[in-house]
Amino acid sequence: MSAEPIAHDPKWRRLPGERPHQLIEAALDVFSERGFNAAKLDEIARRAGVSKGTIYLYFDSKEELFKAVVNDVIAAQLREAHQGPTPKSESEALERAMRANWAFITLPRFDGWFRILIAELPKHPELLAFYNRAVIDRGWAKLEAIIARGVASGEFRRVEPRLAVGFANSLVIMHRHWVSANSIRPEYQSRDRQQLIDAIVDFALAALRNPAFHSPAQ
Amino acid sequence: MSAEPIAHDPKWRRLPGERPHQLIEAALDVFSERGFNAAKLDEIARRAGVSKGTIYLYFDSKEELFKAVVNDVIAAQLREAHQGPTPKSESEALERAMRANWAFITLPRFDGWFRILIAELPKHPELLAFYNRAVIDRGWAKLEAIIARGVASGEFRRVEPRLAVGFANSLVIMHRHWVSANSIRPEYQSRDRQQLIDAIVDFALAALRNPAFHSPAQ
Amino acid sequence: MSAEPIAHDPKWRRLPGERPHQLIEAALDVFSERGFNAAKLDEIARRAGVSKGTIYLYFDSKEELFKAVVNDVIAAQLREAHQGPTPKSESEALERAMRANWAFITLPRFDGWFRILIAELPKHPELLAFYNRAVIDRGWAKLEAIIARGVASGEFRRVEPRLAVGFANSLVIMHRHWVSANSIRPEYQSRDRQQLIDAIVDFALAALRNPAFHSPAQ
């Protein structure tokens, strides 16, 4: 699974070698720490161990570099295959998907990334649209299918699946932000992340499960 | 009407008269629309109907102006008294609090404010700490008390009240962002906001209510 | 005669006061000496006695500043009314027009301007078109009328008036360049400019006059 996210129009050149990757790595760090505007190309170049001008050998502008970073992060996000044994129930499927998602976005390197996404992505309609297509139309669709099946079988309460996906993701996304450094709720940083996702999953399943439902297997 | 939020350390002067308020209003708009960096003092001054230099008669710097705006928004948030008839149950109390919160932060003028808060507040530790004290220690504490009582009485499931507050607020906050223009999920903009908070409240209560509980009143 | 050359779309702001004029003056000097690219805004600002940023209070970009200079020079060129006693013949009218033109473009401050016009104007189609409209459609038309009348009356030979204007102007323009410092023909710098225009006029009239023509006045 190679995941070349924007295969239709890869505007940023991908010259051979490691340089572009090094630059994207450095840029991810600096963007995450400082935000798009406050990030200085000087610092990105320094962290990548190259000079400022080198960036422009691979990316046409600071904005294109940013796009490449977004693209790479999204690519990684899409590679998260969530594979595993066939779940016995939709509850288990949902839980597994939420945990996989949590495990991924909880990676330290995405620590400040949520801020970027929230604050900067809306300024790039092209990327926003792409992000919607790539992540939502795939990731959300998968969750939506799970919930729809659960509702159909009676395992879940009668909820609008699309909304339920938003609810589940709200919990995961917001708490991922709160556990990051410099978030608005620093108290969450000291929480055990495992217990946190446990509680989140428990909360979501409690909200969705149909109390009157009994597994047909039993 | 009190609400002098950071009374203990009023670094920004609050001269009498309407000027400062006009400036804060204009600044709120521009910050919300453009973000902190992209907001130009020129535009803020223009919208307030004054010259750029005038800003410096009331605020020492752009950053201080930003702090004043944050302070004002927080003050407004705190004024939201959520008063009303005594609720008959903790479920009703929670629902009422969530709806009041939704009604407030859903105001059009806070449309882009969430982005600002997420992106800029972490750069101002002083404000961050104050925000935690003022909003969390008050607003969240109120919710926490409701949930704690519900858990104690058996109306709610056995959840850690503190965490449950975070869950409820995650739903409200995240969806408030999504219904704003330029969010990452533009589809939410066409949703009826009333139905949205209905579904959110329904979801939260379904997650918290104890299925085995029967109101003592019955 | 006020001469507001580009009255239809004055893109460059004309704030009150002397500043814009000072800047245009300084820019004319530096552009003439160095050319558009080699001219540094730093130097223009220094010569105008202001800081670099001040330029941007009045002109949106280096290019707009250049346009303003062109516009000003053209405006001055158009103000050259060539008024005087009614000429007794078309020969005299032509001579007078050529001398007036020479007197104007020979001003020391336009010393390097020809280079600019030749080398830089073609990069600005908008200005090029405007220059054509303003200078050619007016200045050339006047000359053309003179020559056409002269041809009609038999005072001039049968030449295409439009071409003849180009010939007369070629002589004036090219020699004006050659008498400027740093031209390709430095030898012309030591020539007496009065004798030069005398010879040019003599040459042009010799080429145009009809040898068989005798003034009807005689």
Next chain:
Amino acid sequence: MSAEPIAHDPKWRRLPGERPHQLIEAALDVFSERGFNAAKLDEIARRAGVSKGTIYLYFDSKEELFKAVVNDVIAAQLREAHQGPTPKSESEALERAMRANWAFITLPRFDGWFRILIAELPKHPELLAFYNRAVIDRGWAKLEAIIARGVASGEFRRVEPRLAVGFANSLVIMHRHWVSANSIRPEYQSRDRQQLIDAIVDFALAALRNPAFHSPAQ
């Protein structure tokens, strides 16, 4: 083929092989199209089918490359021998020289070259001096001799030969610029070039010929 124009001081190396010539060809094109500053070594290298670094194997700097181009063009200009049957009169000699000159500088590849010469040559005193020596001291001298003979024989009016050369050349040079694309007088582009030089020659001869002169052959 000779024509090593600046043999006395060949600052730019002329290695054997085709490479340098290819580069000069490509450079002539790019310089003509874009001007000296706007010409990018990247583009010159690309058009020559080599890498950017290769340029520096043959030329020490962009400026030296420019000098080599100038030198080559001048060399070509000097090779223009203007040979032909012995003219029967100085008028015919002058006409033939002007037409030969027109035919040469009218070549499409020199289309933008006039701009370059005017704008850039003055920045290179060494080249300027050389150009004067090579072109003026030869080309102009030849014309000057023709005119001087014509004046002496009474075929031409009493004009200063040196000035007359400048007049004739003004006409040719200026109109060559006007017929090029992007000139200040685009209307000339649609003119038939043959008719144009016909008219120019006619104009010059009309200015120079002595009306009272009758060929001794008659």
Next chain:
DNA sequence: CATGAATGAGGCTTCATTCAT
């Protein structure tokens, strides 16, 4: 000979901040 990745000085431009009026 040739490559092309890398450099880094230098330019244009922005805009928060100052200050004379």
Next chain:
DNA sequence: CATGAATGAAGCCTCATTCAT
């Protein structure tokens, strides 16, 4: 109190030039 012209530091970007391969 208020103005708005002026400042100048700082950032993005360009591109001639270098050099290891």
